[in-house]
Amino acid sequence: MLRIFRKGYKTGMSTDSYPYDKKPVSSNFRGKPVWDSDKCNLCGLCVECCPTGAIAIEKSKIPYVQVEKCIFCGYCEDQCANGAVTMGDEYELTLPEKTQSERFNKGQPGFGRSVHIRHLDAGSCNGCDWEMVALTGPVYDIQRLGFDFVASPRHADILMVTGPVTRNLEIAAIRTFKATPAPKLVVAVGTCACSGGICEKSYAHHSGVENILPVDVYIPGCPPRPQALIHGLLKAVEKL
């Protein structure tokens, strides 16, 4: 017992200061791709090579990325002959479809300082799931921000859905949504949940949560890093 206590004392605090103090990401980090308009010759190779079709180009304008489809693989950067594409360092990419106040009826109370989350795996590769596990660990510790993960949808305010919603989980996903009492928010976590991502239209899944459940907030990323998840959650409850 004493050794356990001593080890904890010796280790000290390991909690990250995000979102109060944002540390810069490493120079190798692959965030949202950006185009250098001086170097881009509008050849369209990046649009062609993108494995998820996330890059769009309009005539004689430099290409742009639709983050909800991007898997941040960096293949566009790899393929561009002119070095016009670089993977930037932006990772706070939450797309709020509807905010808490828009979604809830007038007179209904919003969420206060105690928000409970239920994770719903709808066919993910477990990347987003592991990042959510990291949120509950000592480093990101989202309880300090008023969030907690709960075991039952009946105790939840927010459903964090990962994966494109497979055929085999569709019924379970709908049941989980119905079991969550209103007011509730649905957060699509990861590119698969936002748009299908690498999972193309298929017999086996529904290419995104929005095709099955009403989504309020999208957090793209493959998977979104824990800081991006925190950013998305704070956005969802309008704390940012």
Place this chain on the structure above:
Amino acid sequence: MIKNNEQQKLIEQLNEKFGSDIEVLTKVCSEIIFKISLNQVQDICLFMKENLGFDLISMIGNDEREVEGHFAIYYIFACYRRKYPVVLKAFVEEDKPEFPSITLLIPAAHWYEREIRDMLGIEPIGHPDTRRLVHHSDWPVGLFPLRRDFDPQQVVPRYSGEDQFQRVKGHGIVNIPVGPIHAGIIEPGHFRFSAVGENVINLEAQLFYTHRGLEKQCQDQSVEKALFVSERICAACSLSHSTAYCQAVEKIAGIQAPERARFIRTVALELERLYNHIGDVGNICAGAGFSFGVMHGARLKEEIMKLNEAIFGSRFLRGINIPGGVRWDLETRKKKIILEVLGSVEKDFREVAEIILSNDSYLDRVETTGKLLHKTAYDLHAVGPAARAAGIDQDCRRDLPYAAYDQIKFVIPTYTEGDVLDRINIRVDEIYESIGIIRQALEKMQEGLIRVELKQLPAYQVAVGIVESPRGEIVHFLMTGPNNTVYRYMVRSASYCNWPALLTTVPGNIVPDFPLINKSFELCYACLDR
């Protein structure tokens, strides 16, 4: 070339025994592909296993009607003494889609054969289990996704069907259904416990909830694009999967990744093993409510994941591999960072592991819990730390060397009890070995190219990529189509072999020990379901 002589001997041995029923089709790199007669499948497979010492490591069904006019079944064998895999290919006629089951002779074939029945509609005659495996009860009869004429984008209607679980009957038996959505941040699967009081008598699982049809999706996709799918089959073994895929492509292309690239792969593969094992040693404590271990494990795992992001730009080591090499170099600056972090993590982890493994109340929970018998592990071809904890001395890094493992010295720890404690012990030992491997690889790495260009691939060529992921051996089977496309891609992950093994370890334990046993195997659902 000893290997060539040895392979020649094998070919002669097989020819002598089976005559015209077996013939060499092609040779791709180190592996030989034999064509065998369908009616001799059982005898040949049994001979391979019993007399020649080969293990069945994967089985693939393929719809080759548009190329060769029939279906094909591939049996992949590997022998850890001989250091090369052998592929047997049997043709199945279109108008008689059935093949003799080998499950009763080689139990490791049981899930492969059921999957072939579900996905391709080729019936394994004599298979003891007639239930579905991949498809759930609401999937229509007579619809087979991996046949080439199945439209991958079609909407499949739901039919009503009943779950086919074995029923344990008797006085005081309780059936406990759990899942598919679990109380925690875990992947989905349905478990059916039959118990008397707290004692589990039988456990069955319904899996494949996260089936995303990724193998079907890869059909006719370009080889470059399928790489990104292979990385996203499972996040925790992401790099192992992409390495196995790249290996298969490189074999078909007849190229080898440059030496520096192979060293970089080795470093990254060991980083993957490290973050998984450290996380697992901590997470297994969660099964016994020992939060000290969980929190310190999570903290140290996070150190490695931050390192992954700082070095390779992705916390899950995605985007490193590309057929023909790697995309990111390891400069001296990065090497220094890796060594620094490893030094502090090693010291820190030693202290944590020592406390965990000397805590009596924790040891009381993990000792003798969830025993995997050596015989079961052997019969079901269990892999990875779970098999090594049950006394099976196999590790692809040593037995079928890839990347730069042939140039590095390391020990493969094995234990004999096969209980939860030994599965923890294996991981703890492997963590120190991994750190040693990374240090050696960083030291031995020479300057040079990190990737070579991939040229046009020959069409309808078959190759196998084998990698030891943190959870055990994974086997990627790839057949190319015309114009650098994928014709058939099959992923046999470590979890595929270990799920059936896990289910045998639970009966005899109490229900609350299931999370503990489950965590000690640490199986992926996404890897299995694909």
